[in-house]
Amino acid sequence: xxxxxxxxxxxxxxxxxxxxxxxxxxxxxxxxxxxxxxxxxxxxxxxxxxxxxxxxxxxxxxxxxxxxxxxxxxxxxxxxxxxxxxxxxxxxxxxxxxxxxxxxxxxxxxxxxxxxxxxxxxxxxxxxxxxxxxxxxxxxxxxxxxxxxxxxxxxxxxxxxxxxxxxxxxxxxxxxxxxxxxxxxxxxxxxxxxxxxxxxxxxxxxxxxxxxxxxxxxxxxxxxxxxxxxxxxxxxxxxxxxxxxxxxxxxxxxxxxxxxxxxxxxxxxxxxxxxxxxxxxxxxxxxxxxxxxxxxxxxxxxxxxxx
Numbered sequence: 264x265x266x267x268x269x270x271x272x273x274x275x276x277x278x279x280x281x282x283x284x285x286x287x288x289x290x291x292x293x294x295x296x297x298x299x300x301x302x303x304x305x306x307x308x309x310x311x312x313x314x315x316x317x318x319x320x321x322x323x324x325x326x327x328x329x330x331x332x333x334x335x336x337x338x339x340x341x342x343x344x345x346x347x348x349x350x351x352x353x354x355x356x357x358x359x360x361x362x363x364x365x366x367x368x369x370x371x372x373x374x375x376x377x378x379x380x381x382x383x384x385x386x387x388x389x390x391x392x393x394x395x396x397x398x399x400x401x402x403x404x405x406x407x408x409x410x411x412x413x414x415x416x417x418x419x420x421x422x423x424x425x426x427x428x429x430x431x432x433x434x435x436x437x438x439x440x441x442x443x444x445x446x447x448x449x450x451x452x453x454x455x456x457x458x459x460x461x462x463x464x465x466x467x468x469x470x471x472x473x474x475x476x477x478x479x480x481x482x483x484x485x486x487x488x489x490x491x492x493x494x495x496x497x498x499x500x501x502x503x504x505x506x507x508x509x510x511x512x513x514x515x516x517x518x519x520x521x522x523x524x525x526x527x528x529x530x531x532x533x534x535x536x537x538x539x540x541x542x543x544x545x546x547x548x549x550x551x552x553x554x555x556x557x558x559x560x561x562x563x564x565x566x567x568x569x570x
Contacts, residue, residue: 266399266450267427268406269457277351277459279452280534282547283526286554290329290522291369293561297322297515298370304568305510311563321564322514325557329521332553336528339541339549350461350483351531354454357486358530361451362523364394364494366516367501368440370508376440380503387500388443392436394493395447398486399435402454405482408470409461420471451486458483459531518557525550 305319316324340346347355368391376388385393404421411418436443466480508516529537529546537547544552 266402266406266453266457268403268410268425269453272406272409272457274350274457274465275460276456277348277531278456278534280529280532280537280547282537282551283529286550287522287526289554289558290519291365293325293558294369294515294519296561296565297325297518298511300511300565300568302510304570307568307570309564309567318564318568319514321560321567322511322518325518325560325564326521328553328556328560329518329525332549333521333525333528335543335549336525336546339539339543339546340528340532340536342541343536343539345532345536345539345546347531347533348460349463349466349480351455351459353461353466353480354458354483354486355527355530356484357451357455357490359520359523359527360487360490360494361447362526363520364447364490364497365444365523366519367494367497368444369515369519370512371440371501371506373440375501375504375506378504378506380500384500384503385496387497388436389433390493390496390500391443391447392432392434394490395435395443395450396430396432397489397493398447398450398454399429401482401486401489402450402457403429405454405458405470405479408482409465409468409479412465412468420474454486455531460533525553 300318305317307318308315309318309321311320311324346352371387376391377386379386403425407421407425435446438446461479461483466478466483468479470477470479470482472482472485529550532546537550538545543549
């Protein structure tokens with residue numbers, strides 16, 4: 264996703280290793296497989312390790328696989344001394360926050376997007392539109408502040424118009440849930456690519472947030488808390504409209520959130536660092552293997568739940 268100003272930053276771009284989007288696709292497909300299972304099938308038998316567990320454990324097994332992979336990736340990165348730059352460390356929590364939000368939305372019926380919550384409360388679509396719009400603004404305006412770092416006088420505020428069109432907030436929420444989620448993903452990934460390589464000096468560049476004097480590091484740290492703030496709002500809205508997740512929805516959400524924590528180990532890490540050899544395999548290999556295992560187990564669990 265091309266965003267104005269981000270390409271003008273005088274810092275190296277941090278690209279996602281190809282193993283990450285490939286694993287994302289497998290995990291999302293696996294979670295979609297799992298949410299087709301009815302709660303009534305959770306106690307059905309699931310063939311596992313030359314014995315039989317139950318379908319419910321199949322969800323937890325996927326969770327365990329991703330949790331173990333996160334630990335293995337940490338070990339691999341420790342062994343190779345691979346570390347993200349200060350910018351990536353400051354903003355890295357945003358990907359776990361993003362996947363926790365996806366966990367809430369994955370099984371949500373499209374009709375819930377526009378269901379009125381009553382009073383002046385936003386709909387789920389309006390909250391998601393604001394979340395996406397906020398992520399776009401964090402990227403654009405953080406880039407603007409960074410590009411002012413050598414200006415003799417720090418302005419009191421950024422201009423309202425940066426000189427290029429910006430989508431209206433409502434437009435950020437248009438389309439299906441998948442459309443909105445992909446929009447958020449594209450913006451967050453583009454922002455990490457642009458800011459992940461920042462050094463400590465860049466994080467100390469003066470900036471503004473909501474009228475307060477802050478530094479650029481503060482603004483990067485807000486990515487995660489802003490997403491989490493509105494994930495809480497989505498939860499409140501869903502309660503207001505009477506939407507209650509099934510147990511299967513909650514279990515599939517645990518899998519998606521576990522992926523977010525695994526991705527958080529490498530989000531903003533240069534791709535070459537994920538290919539450095541370690542005793543248990545490279546970080547990229549660990550992630551790819553875990554995603555394949557989850558996908559295979561999810562297909563097996565879904566088959567066991569079908570009678």
